[in-house]
Amino acid sequence: MSEKRVTIYDLAKELGVSASYISKALNSHPSVNAKMIESVRKKAFELNYQSNSQAANLRLGSSKTIGVIVPHIDQRFFSDAIAGIEEICFKNNHSLIICQSHESYSQECKAINTLIHQNVACILISISEETRSPTYLENIQKHHIALVQFDRCTEQLDGFKVSNDNEEAAYNATKKLFENDYKSVAFIGGPDHIAIFKHRKEGFIRAHKEFGLTIPYNFIVEGSLTAEVGFKMASDLLSVKDPPDAFLTVSDNQALGILKVAALKGIKVPEQLGIFGFANEAFANIITPTLSSVNQKSKELGQHAAKIYFDVILRNKGPQLTNYEEIIKSEVIIRESTKKRKD
Amino acid sequence: MSEKRVTIYDLAKELGVSASYISKALNSHPSVNAKMIESVRKKAFELNYQSNSQAANLRLGSSKTIGVIVPHIDQRFFSDAIAGIEEICFKNNHSLIICQSHESYSQECKAINTLIHQNVACILISISEETRSPTYLENIQKHHIALVQFDRCTEQLDGFKVSNDNEEAAYNATKKLFENDYKSVAFIGGPDHIAIFKHRKEGFIRAHKEFGLTIPYNFIVEGSLTAEVGFKMASDLLSVKDPPDAFLTVSDNQALGILKVAALKGIKVPEQLGIFGFANEAFANIITPTLSSVNQKSKELGQHAAKIYFDVILRNKGPQLTNYEEIIKSEVIIRESTKKRKD
DNA sequence: GCGTCATATGAAAAGCTTTGCAGGTAACTG
DNA sequence: CAGTTACCTGCAAAGCTTTTCATATGACGC
Numbered sequence: 001m002s003e004k005r006v007t008i009y010d011l012a013k014e015l016g017v018s019a020s021y022i023s024k025a026l027n028s029h030p031s032v033n034a035k036m037i038e039s040v041r042k043k044a045f046e047l048n049y050q051s052n053s054q055a056a057n058l059r060l061g062s063s064k065t066i067g068v069i070v071p072h073i074d075q076r077f078f079s080d081a082i083a084g085i086e087e088i089c090f091k092n093n094h095s096l097i098i099c100q101s102h103e104s105y106s107q108e109c110k111a112i113n114t115l116i117h118q119n120v121a122c123i124l125i126s127i128s129e130e131t132r133s134p135t136y137l138e139n140i141q142k143h144h145i146a147l148v149q150f151d152r153c154t155e156q157l158d159g160f161k162v163s164n165d166n167e168e169a170a171y172n173a174t175k176k177l178f179e180n181d182y183k184s185v186a187f188i189g190g191p192d193h194i195a196i197f198k199h200r201k202e203g204f205i206r207a208h209k210e211f212g213l214t215i216p217y218n219f220i221v222e223g224s225l226t227a228e229v230g231f232k233m234a235s236d237l238l239s240v241k242d243p244p245d246a247f248l249t250v251s252d253n254q255a256l257g258i259l260k261v262a263a264l265k266g267i268k269v270p271e272q273l274g275i276f277g278f279a280n281e282a283f284a285n286i287i288t289p290t291l292s293s294v295n296q297k298s299k300e301l302g303q304h305a306a307k308i309y310f311d312v313i314l315r316n317k318g319p320q321l322t323n324y325e326e327i328i329k330s331e332v333i334i335r336e337s338t339k340k341r342k343d
Numbered sequence: 344m345s346e347k348r349v350t351i352y353d354l355a356k357e358l359g360v361s362a363s364y365i366s367k368a369l370n371s372h373p374s375v376n377a378k379m380i381e382s383v384r385k386k387a388f389e390l391n392y393q394s395n396s397q398a399a400n401l402r403l404g405s406s407k408t409i410g411v412i413v414p415h416i417d418q419r420f421f422s423d424a425i426a427g428i429e430e431i432c433f434k435n436n437h438s439l440i441i442c443q444s445h446e447s448y449s450q451e452c453k454a455i456n457t458l459i460h461q462n463v464a465c466i467l468i469s470i471s472e473e474t475r476s477p478t479y480l481e482n483i484q485k486h487h488i489a490l491v492q493f494d495r496c497t498e499q500l501d502g503f504k505v506s507n508d509n510e511e512a513a514y515n516a517t518k519k520l521f522e523n524d525y526k527s528v529a530f531i532g533g534p535d536h537i538a539i540f541k542h543r544k545e546g547f548i549r550a551h552k553e554f555g556l557t558i559p560y561n562f563i564v565e566g567s568l569t570a571e572v573g574f575k576m577a578s579d580l581l582s583v584k585d586p587p588d589a590f591l592t593v594s595d596n597q598a599l600g601i602l603k604v605a606a607l608k609g610i611k612v613p614e615q616l617g618i619f620g621f622a623n624e625a626f627a628n629i630i631t632p633t634l635s636s637v638n639q640k641s642k643e644l645g646q647h648a649a650k651i652y653f654d655v656i657l658r659n660k661g662p663q664l665t666n667y668e669e670i671i672k673s674e675v676i677i678r679e680s681t682k683k684r685k686d
Numbered sequence: 687g688c689g690t691c692a693t694a695t696g697a698a699a700a701g702c703t704t705t706g707c708a709g710g711t712a713a714c715t716g
Numbered sequence: 717c718a719g720t721t722a723c724c725t726g727c728a729a730a731g732c733t734t735t736t737c738a739t740a741t742g743a744c745g746c
Contacts (some may be wrong), residue, residue: 053460055732079422117396283626342511362725398702
């Protein structure tokens with residue numbers, strides 16, 4: 001019954017021609033006339049033939065497949081980005097292999113190996129929290145596989161990158177806080193060795209410089225992007241002598257933790273405390289008060305990352321660009337949580 | 344430089360043995376002694392050799408790859424399920440190819456073809472809203488590729504399935520509403536040809552039967568799983584002569600829409616109106632009032648779907664089970680939105 | 687009738703791995 | 717020493733497709 005796979009040899013036998021001819025027909029090779037192509041197509045459909053990409057790719061030495069590595073596929077930002085990537089790949093007839101690093105360096109390496117084994121044409125990666133050395137990424141390039149970093153990029157390796165205007169976004173968010181009469185803002189950041197978090201911190205600092213303000217040393221802290229961390233950091237900071245009257249975070253979840261602290265301490269948001277999130281999670285405009293945040297346009301970011309491969313790398317097989325960076329403009333969204341003044 | 348791919352022939356030449364021997368060594372074949380295996384491994388590492396899965400799979404006729412098709416990867420439920428699938432695949436050294444159907448039948452078919460071309464060992468699918476005929480799924484089986492349906496299954500095709508106890512969950516949720524003194528519950532459902540939505544409706548009806556209650560004909564409506572639909576349906580239903588005093592929905596987003604209507608009309612939730620969501624989205628316990636919902640354990644569901652392939656299908660290559668269904672127990676979570684009585 | 691050209695078709699190799707079988711060597715037994 | 721065993725190692729084929737190059741056929745011009 002469904003015993004053996006149907007191959008071009010089966011088609012060839014049925015039609016009384018050679019296998020190589022069938023192959024040409026299926027690929028619409030110019031040396032095969034239209035009538036023949038049609039009848040081969042028909043036969044292929046009739047016998048329920050499906051080409052074997054593995055054999056083709058083996059022959060061709062490439063694979064019409066893109067690999068993606070992200071820390072967690074079930075985090076909104078990444079699943080959105082992947083949706084964008086998938087869209088572009090689908091349009092270009094490439095399929096997608098997806099791996100999670102679970103924020104672990106060793107799993108990231110394992111994923112990279114898998115993708116190399118699979119002979120992917122390109123790897124799109126957003127590195128894990130643990131990744132501090134780019135040696136494994138260099139390994140990708142050694143295997144003549146294209147590499148595009150998105151969102152979380154390492155500055156230790158040149159190449160193709162897409163990320164948000166993180167510095168600018170943090171700068172704008174901080175400025176908005178000042179413009180809304182908050183006087184003393186604390187920053188809850190993320191792991192500093194990942195460029196995007198460093199950049200956000202820099203934007204935060206630039207805004208202070210511009211307004212001629214100094215930042216108390218303890219008003220810049222770092223941690224993971226969870227509500228628990230937000231809660232902990234905010235409890236600490238709100239217990240010091242001159243506490244901040246606003247927070248800028250690098251994740252809406254951290255912001256959520258701060259809201260909880262405020263509720264517990266009876267601090268009114270936004271009247272007594274301003275809170276600025278990051279990532280514009282689905283809940284940001286649903287919770288009370290609605291949360292000011294930064295919309296990172298994650299889907300677009302994914303699309304652009306994929307497009308870099310199809311539009312830039314593929315077209316540019318000659319002199320290799322070594323540094324190509326795209327910035328996706330994010331959008332600062334002001335909601336209730338930072339409206340001290342009613343305007 | 345990075346010219347040609349390193350193959351077992353390169354290793355063979357370097358070590359002065361044959362390629363087939365290298366292959367055996369790398370696979371720890373018993374006829375190769377330990378010392379040799381070690382030195383081949385070392386050499387492989389030294390030359391940065393990465394095996395070519397495509398060639399191996401071509402030879403082996405299988406592919407250590409699982410294909411997944413979901414409507415939208417950026418919907419919480421699916422990205423969670425995929426996270427679960429990925430976990431199990433990773434453990435079993437399989438990689439994952441992910442496709443989105445975008446709720447479109449034609450894109451679903453295209454995705455299926457892609458996966459067949461890729462020679463995947465198994466396809467895990469949650470069908471699109473548009474899919475009404477299982478012919479394309481049968482095609483998968485014809486290509487001796489294993490098939491597991493999860494969450495959204497069609498009743499028109501027997502086979503391996505995993506889903507929630509949808510009927511039971513809806514029944515329990517409805518019962519909870521009655522127990523909390525709501526007298527007249529309306530149901531906002533989803534597309535009826537997808538079994539899970541039908542089952543939820545049946546659970547809703549069973550609860551009424553059990554309590555000896557009749558359901559006004561217009562209290563059962565259907566639509567997509569969006570806030571807009573929830574808003575529209577609820578506005579309509581709350582304007583009739585004897586409006587319902589509670590809603591059971593099939594999505595938290597629909598519930599969100601109802602909350603909006605209530606706010607607009609000045610109806611107090613939960614005092615005057617109970618609202619029950621479904622899916623336990625991240626925002627359910629964050630919004631005000633917090634939303635009663637059904638936790639579908641989506642990640643577990645994904646894990647189980649993948650495990651069916653590894654634990655059941657692979658182990659059971661003899662007499663084919665034709666109907667194997669697993670039910671993941673979901674959890675009904677009561678929050679503020681349905682607490683008419685304080686207890 | 688012969689050289690030329692266009693068109694249609696096929697043979698064979700290559701891409702890389704796995705595996706059954708056979709061949710070879712060394713050690714060991716009686 | 718002949719025969720057996722155990723252990724290593726390699727040959728060759730298979731898995732399916734693509735592509736180069738060669739051949740065959742017929743038509744055409746002169």
